[in-house]
Amino acid sequence: MxxxxxxxxxxxxxxxxxxxxxxxxxxxxxxxxxxxxxxxxxxxxxxxxxxxxxxxxxxxxxxxxxxxxxxxxxxxxxxxxxxxxxxxxxxxxxxxxxxxxxxxxxxxxxxxxxxxxxxxxxxxxxxxxxxxxxxxxxxxxxxxxxxxxxxxxxxxxxxxxxxxxxxxxxxxxxxxxxxxxxxxxxxxxxxxxxxxxxxxxxxxxxxxxxxxxxxxxxxxxxxxxxxxxxxxxxxxxxxxxxxxxxxxxxxxxxxxxxxxxxxxxxxxxxxxxxxNMITVNGQKMGKSLGNFINLSELFGGTHETLEQAYTPMTVRFFILQAHYRSTLDFSNEALQAARKGYTKLMNGLNILKKLEYPEETEALAPDEKLNQELLKLTEDCYRGMNDDLNTARTIASLFNLLKKINSLNLGQISMGQLSRGTFDTVRDTYQELVTDVLGLQEEPLGDMEEMLDLVLQFYKEAKENKHYDKVDTIRAELKKQGIVIKDLKTGIDWAYEE
RNA sequence: GGUAACGUGGCCGAGUGGCUAGGCUCAGCUCUGCAAAAGCUGCUACAGCGGUUCGAAUCCGCUCGUUACCUCCA
CATH class of the missing domain: 3.40.50.620 (HUPs)
Structure with missing residues (x-):
């Protein structure tokens, strides 16, 4: 670089x-x-x-x-x-x-x-x-x-x-x-x-x-x-x-x-x-103004100006979407928009985990223009960072890159149009900037117990329909996660594997 | 009062002499059992008034507005 x-x-x-x-x-x-x-x-x-x-x-x-x-x-x-x-x-x-x-x-x-x-x-x-x-x-x-x-x-x-x-x-x-x-x-x-x-x-x-x-x-x-x-x-x-x-x-x-x-x-x-400072409704958060929003209130959604709780990563993304020398105005709308932008970026990260450059397909139909375009986008990402830590610009460039990654994922762009080097650069840039530099990480999904209940529901249905192959699969998969299913007279329950 | 900064489309928020920022929202299309996601398209803005320039949201001046520091604050 x-x-x-x-x-x-x-x-x-x-x-x-x-x-x-x-x-x-x-x-x-x-x-x-x-x-x-x-x-x-x-x-x-x-x-x-x-x-x-x-x-x-x-x-x-x-x-x-x-x-x-x-x-x-x-x-x-x-x-x-x-x-x-x-x-x-x-x-x-x-x-x-x-x-x-x-x-x-x-x-x-x-x-x-x-x-x-x-x-x-x-x-x-x-x-x-x-x-x-x-x-x-x-x-x-x-x-x-x-x-x-x-x-x-x-x-x-x-x-x-x-x-x-x-x-x-x-x-x-x-x-x-x-x-x-x-x-x-x-x-x-x-x-x-x-x-x-x-x-x-x-x-x-x-x-x-x-x-x-x-x-x-x-x-x-x-x-x-x-x-x-x-x-x-x-x-x-x-x-x-x-x-x-x-x-x-x-x-x-x-x-x-x-x-x-x-x-x-x-x-x-x-x-x-x-x-620069954070403002609330255009006014600086200040001791004397008494308009502070504590982080615990933000994460818990307990402050009176908050419509809902906002996760730490939403807040981090919100902060990074503005340049650090600009004031950043707090509002529910802005936080909600930040939430969506953040999840979009995370979805890209997950797609990249699954995308692989095919071993044998070495640029079947190389598209020189597309390769150049992608490489330019990766450079833009770093250009933003180098320009006085302009994370707002970097994030904008990452979104541009993400569009291409999504297209690649959906087959709207075929992998063969890219050289291996381009693909690697795109993947490495995206991953490095999002996780290592911007420090954005995935947040735990929703309630695991509720998801487990859903699985148990399917287990129950499979059993009632005597689909024992499915029943066995569910049992085996859950066991891998350290969970055993208990078929009780009173119903179905789960427990940690001892 | 002194000293700075800022005023960008419905919202947030970059940019800075000529080339689409981006996100969110909204509308349409593609895809789709329905939807979602994703992609594509549209909504094409730079407070106002002058000036410099071939050309300004971008430079200069004035006006209006907002904010910050000068006191505790990250």
Whole structure:
């Protein structure tokens, strides 16, 4: 495949050819969730987006180290002021240890992502497990004169930093605008400037989650964990940093500032990737709007805006049918359409399993034009992926390919019109992209017990009609599945074979 | 208020100077015991107004509308 992957880099605001720093190794860091609540559609979009990037890079032969963190400390209700820690607030509410909250929601997050066929990252570090690394980084920034201590807390000195660096280079802001727009917030007396952000916060006496540091018993600022952990596992400069568009400012901006101000002196990542938001009725799903749709509600059909339950693969397909940098509007109609599209793609997968190129028929009536057309379609599939992970285009091309596969299956196109090479390319492309790269897999069929009842019904009829050959066949086939039929006086039943 | 982005056919959603995106829906045809699936055909759109150009949905300007970030959020 001589096509090259292009990625849109927020840092440069344009699509760039992806060239890893140390091929074939690729280092990739993605901002994971703060585990204080149920995972929702937005988490799914982010996870699926970077899962596809991860899968695609691997399919292209890269050796990827994928790090996705779990934020379990330091994420305050309000940034860098006197807000409560999200985790701790939840813990108090539910009368739990903060780490119980963390574990609980981390487990659910993992479970839901597994349903969505999202591969686990290679390393999943937690902020609370990297306090030492974070303290070290703060010390570096202090030593470099770009942070200051105030009453046991340490703040990043944005104005000082901005003298030699560009604070706002990622999100396209400038410090004057920021200063002009910062609203007066209470409890910020310690900060020299409203734009400064916390690297370390001194804990109030009531605060449970606290660690010793040179400055105070306290906890690290939210932005710091990502800088410290990405550096620890991927180095001072790595290839890809991903996350939601809403994290661009201030979170990612601060990450870059911290990395530059520390002894790393880098932007941390070379390609900064941002996925767009999910909207509901044209409005962003947001905490303050209270219009979140949790994944459990989606899979269970329990949310009030849902007309029905949607399976994880329907949701995955729905996400992939849009480009990751576009907002994706949620609606029942769109999900239902996604369901059908998904099943269509799966039917194609099943057809391909059964289709074989006949051994002896080596292109009886080769149709050069058709072969060319099919090969072009397979290239289109990859062209979509390479063009900034445009899964929407890839899926469109896969549907075009699927039409031909269906025609082949129905004999509207004969196998002899294709060369073996064309057929293999078509099959391999379809299978690889659908299952390995897009990560779409078959979902279990309906109720197995109901199907079994149907078989038992046929068994009963066969027996009544004394079609003993059929009776024997049914028994034998079911036995292969580990099921035995029991002819009881009271009726017919089944049991697991012991 | 500051800064961005977007406005595509009944719905969703790609594209981006000239060539059919695709999915869903709807109508018709082929196939078919009936149906379904599949294939084929049709519904041929790019907010409005100007401009650049041989040619614009695609570039530029203005107008209208929507949204996002600037505060917690993936």
């Amino acid at each position: 001589q096509q090259k992957l292009n990625l849109y880099n927020t840092l440069t605001r344009k699509k760039e050819v992806f060239e890893p720093l140390h091929p074939p190794m690729v280092g990739m860091y993605v901002c994971g969730p703060t585990v204080y609540g149920e995972p929702h559609l937005g988490h799914a979009r982010s996870a699926v987006t970077y899962d596809v990037l991860y899968r695609f890079l691997k399919s292209q032969g890269y050796k990827v180290r994928y790090v996705r963190n779990v934020t379990d400390v330091g994420h305050l209700e309000n940034d860098a002021d006197e807000g409560e820690d999200k985790i701790e607030k939840r813990a108090k509410l539910e009368h739990l240890e903060p780490m119980e909250v963390v574990q609980h929601y981390t487990n659910i997050y993992h479970e839901e992502l597994r349903k969505l066929n999202v591969l686990p990252p290679d390393i999943e570090p937690r902020a609370s497990g990297h306090i030492i690394e974070q303290i070290e980084m703060i010390q570096e920034i202090l030593n470099n004169g770009l942070a200051y201590e105030a009453n046991g807390s340490v703040y990043f000195d944005v104005k000082a930093y901005n003298k030699d660096h560009n604070y706002g280079k990622l999100s396209g802001r400038n410090i004057e605008d920021l200063l002009g727009n910062t609203r007066a917030t209470e409890g910020q007396e310690e900060k020299r400037s409203p734009v400064d952000f916390a690297l370390w916060k001194k804990a109030s006496p009531a605060h449970i989650m606290r660690w010793p540091s040179p400055w105070s018993d306290g906890f690290p600022g939210w932005h710091l964990e990502c800088s410290a952990m990405s550096r620890k596992y991927l180095g001072t400069t790595f290839d890809i940093h991903g996350g939601g568009l809403d994290l661009m400012f201030p979170h990612h901006e601060c990450e870059i500032a911290q990395s530059q101000a520390s002894n790393s002196h880098t932007d941390a990542a070379r390609y900064w990737i941002h996925n």
